[in-house]
Amino acid sequence: MANLRIENLNKRYGTLAVLSDVNLTIEDGEFVVLVGPSGCGKSTLLRMIAGLDGASGGDIHIADKLVNTFPPAKRGIAMVFQSYALYPHMNVRKNMTFGLKFTGVPPAERERRVTEAARMLRLEELLHRHPRDLSGGQRQRVAIGRAIVREPAVFLFDEPLSNLDAALRVSTRVEIANLHRMLKATIVYVTHDQVEAMTLADRIVVMNKGRIEQVGKPLDLYYAPANLFVAGFVGSPAMNFFAAKVESVEGGGARVVGPGFCSLDLPATSLKVGDPVTVGVRPEHLGREAEGPFAAEGVVEHVERLGESSFAYVRRPDDRLFVAEVRGRLTPMPGERTRLIAAARDVHVFDASGRRVSAHTSS
Amino acid sequence: MTVDQRARSLGVHLVLIAYSLLAVGPILLVVMNSFKARSAIFGAPLALPDASTFSLIGYQKVLRASNILTYFSNSLIVTLVSMALVLLFGAMAAWALTEYRFRGSTALALFLSIGIMVPIRLGSVEILNMMRSANLNDTLTGLILIYVAQGLPMSIFILSEFIQQIPSDLRDAARCDGVPETRIFLEIVAPLLRPAIATVAVFTVVPIWNDLWFPLILTSSDSTHTVTLGVQQFLGQYITDWNSVLAALSMAILPVVAIYVILSRQLIAGLTSGAVK
Numbered sequence: 001m002a003n004l005r006i007e008n009l010n011k012r013y014g015t016l017a018v019l020s021d022v023n024l025t026i027e028d029g030e031f032v033v034l035v036g037p038s039g040c041g042k043s044t045l046l047r048m049i050a051g052l053d054g055a056s057g058g059d060i061h062i063a064d065k066l067v068n069t070f071p072p073a074k075r076g077i078a079m080v081f082q083s084y085a086l087y088p089h090m091n092v093r094k095n096m097t098f099g100l101k102f103t104g105v106p107p108a109e110r111e112r113r114v115t116e117a118a119r120m121l122r123l124e125e126l127l128h129r130h131p132r133d134l135s136g137g138q139r140q141r142v143a144i145g146r147a148i149v150r151e152p153a154v155f156l157f158d159e160p161l162s163n164l165d166a167a168l169r170v171s172t173r174v175e176i177a178n179l180h181r182m183l184k185a186t187i188v189y190v191t192h193d194q195v196e197a198m199t200l201a202d203r204i205v206v207m208n209k210g211r212i213e214q215v216g217k218p219l220d221l222y223y224a225p226a227n228l229f230v231a232g233f234v235g236s237p238a239m240n241f242f243a244a245k246v247e248s249v250e251g252g253g254a255r256v257v258g259p260g261f262c263s264l265d266l267p268a269t270s271l272k273v274g275d276p277v278t279v280g281v282r283p284e285h286l287g288r289e290a291e292g293p294f295a296a297e298g299v300v301e302h303v304e305r306l307g308e309s310s311f312a313y314v315r316r317p318d319d320r321l322f323v324a325e326v327r328g329r330l331t332p333m334p335g336e337r338t339r340l341i342a343a344a345r346d347v348h349v350f351d352a353s354g355r356r357v358s359a360h361t362s363s
Numbered sequence: 364m365t366v367d368q369r370a371r372s373l374g375v376h377l378v379l380i381a382y383s384l385l386a387v388g389p390i391l392l393v394v395m396n397s398f399k400a401r402s403a404i405f406g407a408p409l410a411l412p413d414a415s416t417f418s419l420i421g422y423q424k425v426l427r428a429s430n431i432l433t434y435f436s437n438s439l440i441v442t443l444v445s446m447a448l449v450l451l452f453g454a455m456a457a458w459a460l461t462e463y464r465f466r467g468s469t470a471l472a473l474f475l476s477i478g479i480m481v482p483i484r485l486g487s488v489e490i491l492n493m494m495r496s497a498n499l500n501d502t503l504t505g506l507i508l509i510y511v512a513q514g515l516p517m518s519i520f521i522l523s524e525f526i527q528q529i530p531s532d533l534r535d536a537a538r539c540d541g542v543p544e545t546r547i548f549l550e551i552v553a554p555l556l557r558p559a560i561a562t563v564a565v566f567t568v569v570p571i572w573n574d575l576w577f578p579l580i581l582t583s584s585d586s587t588h589t590v591t592l593g594v595q596q597f598l599g600q601y602i603t604d605w606n607s608v609l610a611a612l613s614m615a616i617l618p619v620v621a622i623y624v625i626l627s628r629q630l631i632a633g634l635t636s637g638a639v640k
Contacts, residue, residue, distance in 0.1 A: 045534075050535075050539055051538075052535050052538065052539070071538070072535075072538045072539045073538065073539065073540065073542075074540030074541075077539065078539060079536065079539045081532045081535070081536055082532070083532045084528065085533050085535065085538075086538035087533065087536075087537075087551055088555065089555065098537075098540065098542070098550075099537070099539075099540025099541050101540055101575075102540070102541045102543060102546065103541045104544050146536075146540070150540070188499055228419070232535045244585035260437075
């Protein structure tokens with residue numbers, strides 16, 4: 001087990017920059033999840049850590065060793081692929097031991113590791129089966145087993161659950177979390193599924209267009225997104241945004257007004273009168289009976305009922321829609337006029353460059 | 364099955380049976396007549412051999428009078444060695460051209476595809492000169508070299524297509540596992556190519572075994588003749604020993620059939636192995 005340090009990592013294909021100046025330090029035993037929309041460079045970053053893709057610039061250190069020029073096998077990593085990538089003509093045992101032959105692990109030790117991994121992943125019964133005779137979940141466990149027997153410094157997971165059906169995804173997610181607890185392994189995990197990211201990660205790295213937008217604990221990202229992109233990416237349905245302007249600055253506070261909502265008073269900020277800002281509120285933080293400085297009004301246009309709660313799509317005065325999550329049995333009806341309120345701590349304000357300005361107050 | 368479906372399947376089968384008869388007919392005639400006396404071959408060429416017309420004279424003559432066993436072993440050596448080399452080099456070249464990007468790889472692939480379009484016989488004169496100056500005329504080595512050159516372009520083309528279908532994750536996984544490149548090729552890619560290799564083997568073997576042209580221009584002594592060339596000695600300008608010709612041809616069919624049976628089994632095994640996911 002080891003730490004991982006990435007410094008000024010760049011990847012270009014011709015003039016196209018896929019990764020730009022990525023800096024990231026991952027501690028020993030940490031579970032870090034890379035998330036972002038497709039094409040954001042998260043898989044490329046993972047493949048570069050693995051050594052499958054070369055860097056155009058920058059350094060990668062694994063266990064305090066510079067590994068830039070090392071082939072994948074020498075980096076002390078093991079990778080689990082989205083397609084499982086099991087060797088189809090080998091049975092489960094052979095799949096797990098095949099690579100060990102080439103890294104100088106003696107047969108007795110190979111046997112011990114396979115037995116251990118098979119016990120951990122409940123694969124004992126399956127050791128003689130071929131991948132074609134296994135279900136998707138079993139194949140994924142074999143792929144993880146093949147990574148475990150290598151006893152790597154860092155585990156790399158590339159969207160390992162996206163080929164599984166919903167129920168299996170949940171149970172495998174729990175297994176991976178348990179595995180991390182048992183192995184105390186350093187894990188870098190790529191996904192586009194925020195639920196996986198939120199539930200598994202010690203820290204989440206949100207990427208966009210080849211850059212890191214924010215690194216933080218799951219709840220920090222949720223409650224204090226550093227910028228508009230992270231605010232919009234984390235959480236489902238996405239955060240509602242309202243365009244607004246600073247109307248007045250008085251006594252260390254600022255009053256913000258916009259066409260989509262009633263006015264909002266902010267504590268001390270660096271904003272000046274006339275600055276354009278974006279106000280963001282998550283659907284789940286809007287409520288009809290809540291109390292707070294933020295309120296938005298509109299006509300309910302469409303309601304999605306999920307049982308535990310409902311999503312109301314509300315037409316704002318400026319003719320755009322926003323979403324509110326309404327809990328309880330009493331769901332709003334389409335056509336109904338409604339007024340939704342959010343508490344001060346749940347209102348996020350971003351300046352013209354998209355950076356967050358409101359501090360997460362403790363009220 | 365409804366009546367309509369049954370009628371349609373009957374129709375399809377009739378067509379297929381007719382086609383099979385057409386394809387197998389001449390071969391059956393050759394094999395049938397090889398077991399008959401000379402007069403019966405001409406008297407009733409379409410009749411099956413019966414007690415009065417049955418004769419092994421052709422086989423006896425072939426085995427006694429000529430070096431048929433030498434021809435057979437020459438043909439086998441040339442065909443099998445050529446096939447092995449075409450498959451080995453073809454798979455290796457296909458792997459290199461699809462997996463690695465290197466300077467001139469596209470040009471090389473284009474150059475090889477020219478080999479598919481231009482028949483190798485166009486260069487017969489030059490080949491003959493080259494073989495002479497390399498002291499390879501009248502040797503099996505010379506024949507093998509030509510057949511490898513003849514078979515490689517197509518095999519590289521077919522195998523490249525198949526290699527591209529092997530998911531790149533598999534190779535990446537093997538690389539992460541620390542498997543050396545040669546072993547990735549031999550132990551992961553090659554086994555998955557089995558159906559393709561069987562196809563290429565059939566494509567390669569049949570023309571080589573049946574080839575008359577290059578043995579004719581390159582081999583002059585009896586000890587290097589192949590079966591197809593050896594049979595020619597029974598065909599004369601004035602007299603043709605039909606018993607021997609038919610017997611030799613019947614014997615020449617057997618190895619090709621054997622190779623085909625073996626490879627088609629491989630082909631089926633490969634197809635059912637469920638390559639990925």
